[in-house]
Amino acid sequence: MDRETGKRVAGGRPQKQPKEKRPKKPSRLTRQQKVLIAVAAVLAVVLVGVLAWQSVFVRPDLEKEKPVGGEGSEAEEIDYGDGVQPRADGERKTKDWYTVLVLGRDTGGGGNCDTMMLASYNVTDQKLTVLNIPRDTMVNVPWDIKKINSVYNWYGGGEKGIQALYKEISQLVGFTPDFQVIVEWEAVGELVDAIGGVWFDVPRDMQYWDPLQDLAINVKKGYQLLDGDMAMQVVRFRDGKNGYNNGDIGRIETQQNFLKAVIEQLLKIQNVPKIKQLVKVFEENVKTDLSYQNLFWFGQQAIMGGLKMENIKFVTMPGNYSATCYSRTYGNMQSYVTPYPKELLELVNNELSPFVEKFTLSDLDIMSVNSNGSVSSSTGHVEDGKAAVAPVKPSKPETEPEEPDVDEDGNPIDPGTGDSPETLPGDGGSGGGTGTTTPPEGDGAGGDTGTTTPPDGGNTGGDTGTTTPPEGGNTDGNIGTTAPSESGGTGATDPMEPDFSIIEPAPAA
Numbered sequence: 001m002d003r004e005t006g007k008r009v010a011g012g013r014p015q016k017q018p019k020e021k022r023p024k025k026p027s028r029l030t031r032q033q034k035v036l037i038a039v040a041a042v043l044a045v046v047l048v049g050v051l052a053w054q055s056v057f058v059r060p061d062l063e064k065e066k067p068v069g070g071e072g073s074e075a076e077e078i079d080y081g082d083g084v085q086p087r088a089d090g091e092r093k094t095k096d097w098y099t100v101l102v103l104g105r106d107t108g109g110g111g112n113c114d115t116m117m118l119a120s121y122n123v124t125d126q127k128l129t130v131l132n133i134p135r136d137t138m139v140n141v142p143w144d145i146k147k148i149n150s151v152y153n154w155y156g157g158g159e160k161g162i163q164a165l166y167k168e169i170s171q172l173v174g175f176t177p178d179f180q181v182i183v184e185w186e187a188v189g190e191l192v193d194a195i196g197g198v199w200f201d202v203p204r205d206m207q208y209w210d211p212l213q214d215l216a217i218n219v220k221k222g223y224q225l226l227d228g229d230m231a232m233q234v235v236r237f238r239d240g241k242n243g244y245n246n247g248d249i250g251r252i253e254t255q256q257n258f259l260k261a262v263i264e265q266l267l268k269i270q271n272v273p274k275i276k277q278l279v280k281v282f283e284e285n286v287k288t289d290l291s292y293q294n295l296f297w298f299g300q301q302a303i304m305g306g307l308k309m310e311n312i313k314f315v316t317m318p319g320n321y322s323a324t325c326y327s328r329t330y331g332n333m334q335s336y337v338t339p340y341p342k343e344l345l346e347l348v349n350n351e352l353s354p355f356v357e358k359f360t361l362s363d364l365d366i367m368s369v370n371s372n373g374s375v376s377s378s379t380g381h382v383e384d385g386k387a388a389v390a391p392v393k394p395s396k397p398e399t400e401p402e403e404p405d406v407d408e409d410g411n412p413i414d415p416g417t418g419d420s421p422e423t424l425p426g427d428g429g430s431g432g433g434t435g436t437t438t439p440p441e442g443d444g445a446g447g448d449t450g451t452t453t454p455p456d457g458g459n460t461g462g463d464t465g466t467t468t469p470p471e472g473g474n475t476d477g478n479i480g481t482t483a484p485s486e487s488g489g490t491g492a493t494d495p496m497e498p499d500f501s502i503i504e505p506a507p508a509a
Helices: 031-056 148-154 158-173 186-194 228-236 248-266 269-285 292-305 341-352
Strands: 097-106 112-122 127-132 179-184 198-202 206-210 215-219 222-226 286-288 312-316 319-326 333-339 367-369 375-377 474-476
Touching (some): 186 228, 186 269, 222 228, 248 312, 269 286
Antiparallel strands (some): 097 112
16 A cells, blocks of 8 residues: 555555554552652751751851950950960860850949859860959059959940950960850849759858849748749848858859859750740840850750769869958058969969960969068069059148147136136146136036136046036046946947848948
8 A cells, every 4th residue: 555645556465554652651669769768858857957956056166266355346456565465376185175254244233244254164075164253353453453343344344344354364364265255144043034943052041132233132041943033132142141251252152053053954955945045045145256056056065965063163263362452542451362373373274274285474464462562463564553562551640739828827718718717816726736726617626636627517637636527427537437428437338239130231242
């Protein structure tokens, strides 16, 4: 058959028409293929989760340059002047060893940085050491009151104040901390509330009231669950009815024990889901040059890495806590804490410093008070030149007693009335020999045997003469006993007995 015409061709065999092909049915997935797809999906989810996890927990970068004043700060670089320049680099003992300066600002008490801690966290070996630096620590500054607590306000607070404070602390330990965290005290209470409270053994009854700060403290002694408000009262208490005998050192000890309790609570795995609440607390109350992801990384390393309470050490700066130095401003002796160089160096090299190289005294700026009352620095340079020499304490000028005015007969004239005493007949004049001089309304007082009595019972005094002020007062010549009006005896006046049934106002905590 001709293909073009469709006619049969002679002698040819008829050809079959081709059948239309039907589409094949799709083949079913094998079991192995299904398993592979499921595994790929799980891996994809895990990968997304890992990326999300990594975005939440970010290891701090020690190589990244950052402003000293905090993230985004425009603060200028620290000027160390003639002081020691702290070490900022060098070989580290381990790869993940970080130092963080923690400053606690008391917003209710004027914004002072009264709490200063240097935390040194060896993540590799899971060891944490926290050094408390007392607020009365003497530092090398050019003004009169050399307490480290005065630095922040001297520079007007804000970034300049924090920078200056950062400088002084770094000169105490010889190296610049890697990061800093500035915490408003209110954050302590909010953090405690965010983790559901903290069990703590309050060491004493705490009662204190300061209306100027609107501060009222009233917490009973004993082991109890503290909420945020009670926690704030405990960490701020210092003075009052049951105040610490050792002042600020007692408060530091309580704060250290309380922070241990907080850390123990935070390390519990059940607090991991509370990250959102913790983030809010940090956002509102914390200023730092660490990112929140960095802070969460520290938390992750502590919880997952197995940081144990026995590997957390709180120490207070070793030093003389009874040092005193004269203040030119206030005209009195001010109390200070002066570091013990040898003990502080040992602590720095063995516990705090992340560097392999050992520090020496030449790396520190340690202040001390000399026996003559002058101050010295381990660097040999004292910023305040007046304090480098023995102080000259002002004394009250000695004044010669004025000669009394007398009349033409040599009798003294009363400066109040301008009159001289009236002399009666006799040999003694005004109290000599056996003569007697009796002014108006006199009762007697005199010389050896004579008696002179000025108006209303006064006395010009002899060896055994007696002066009796109005209404029963008494002054004896040689014995010298004085009784004020309407009282007898020795004239001692008992102050009103204070009422300890109420909480008395006390100096600012």
